[in-house]
Structures are given as C-alpha cells and as structure tokens.
Amino acid sequence: MAKLPPKLWTLTEMWHDDRIQHPCDERLYSIIVWLSRCKDKRCYAGNNKLAEYMGGNEGTMTNSLNRLETAGYIKREFSGEGRRTRTGIIPLFLASTPEMPEKFPEDKELNEQIKSIFLAFQDMNSLVEFKNKTQRARAADLIRKFGFETVMDTIRIYSSFHGSEFCPVIENPVQLAGKWQAFQVFLKRTQSQSNSQPTKKVQKETRIDSHGNIFYD
16 A cells, blocks of 8 residues: 555535535545645646555445546546546535645644543454554544544443344454444334334433434433
C-alpha cells in the first residue's frame, strides 16, 4: 500500500451527510485533498493509484468517486471525446471548511484515547494490536467523528451483546467503523423486541435519533 501521512485531514461536514453512506468515501476524499495540496489544487492520481492508497480495487474507486461527485464534493475533469481520459479531480471545499494545516501536531491525548479503545476490545479479541496502523487510524477516525466517550460507551454496550444471534461481529476498531450503522440497527431492533426488557443488561440507557445515531443518557 502506498504511504500516507500519519494523519489525514477530514471534512467534518461529511459526517452528517446522509448521502455519504459508504465507509470508504470519507477516506477517499481525504486522500484526494492530500494529493491535491501541491499540484494546483487538483488530484492527478488514477484509479489504480487511489486504490493503492486505499487498499482496495479500481472498481471500488470508480463507485466512490461517482458518489462523491453526485453529492457535490468533487469535480472530475476529462479530455477528449468518446472514450474520455480523466485529467484531474478537484476537491470542492465547503465555505465552512478551514484550510488544511501544513503539519499535524502529535496529539498525546488522542493517542491515550486510542490506547483505551484498544484495551476495551481486549476481552473480545486478545489479538488486536496497538501497533497496527490501520486499526489506530480507524480508532482516531471514530473519536473525531463521534467523540471518545460515545465510542467507549458503544464498545461497552456492544460487549453485552457480543456473540448474540444476529449481532454483527465487531472485535476491533476497523470492524466498529465499518459496522457502526449495522450495530445501531441491531440495537434498535433488540430494544424494540425486548419492550424495554433487554436480553442482556446494558449499563446505560440508550436512544437513537432519526438519523440512526446512538445517544447515551
């Protein structure tokens, strides 16, 4: 996989955009922004190179780019007629988006929070390792998107259902990021079926808003 910087800038507006459903779309947009920094604000990487950065395939990149362009986050430029050749990708920054800093300072507090998330998964998966860069990156993404306390509460509540029938398998930060919505759906269905008498004891009362976000009271 091609080398990425330790931290990628994230467009926070995407977190609340219902049109952005696929987990790779936010990360691909961040990579496009990073690649466009030094080249007249355009990303010139082909789908094969983007796939290398993402650890996916070219078809996945095409689908993700289509979604990002439809949602208005990027504009693709082409040359020629008929069989067109893409000449660049322009990330369309929203007015409220701050400029991306030249360097990202080390965040000791974030690092400690990531360690806590890894420890929370230890009972469910003793093999999860803090040295895994992909797992650390997903843990950081979750903290930035939902907040540390919400992520930790979600892991604790998930542990009450771990191994239950129809419960999605979530044993590390990557799986939590990819199955966050699936667990919300499972939890909502379980709460409805139990009629306020959950099969397993949950430490905190939970509620889910119209967008499917979990809140803990």
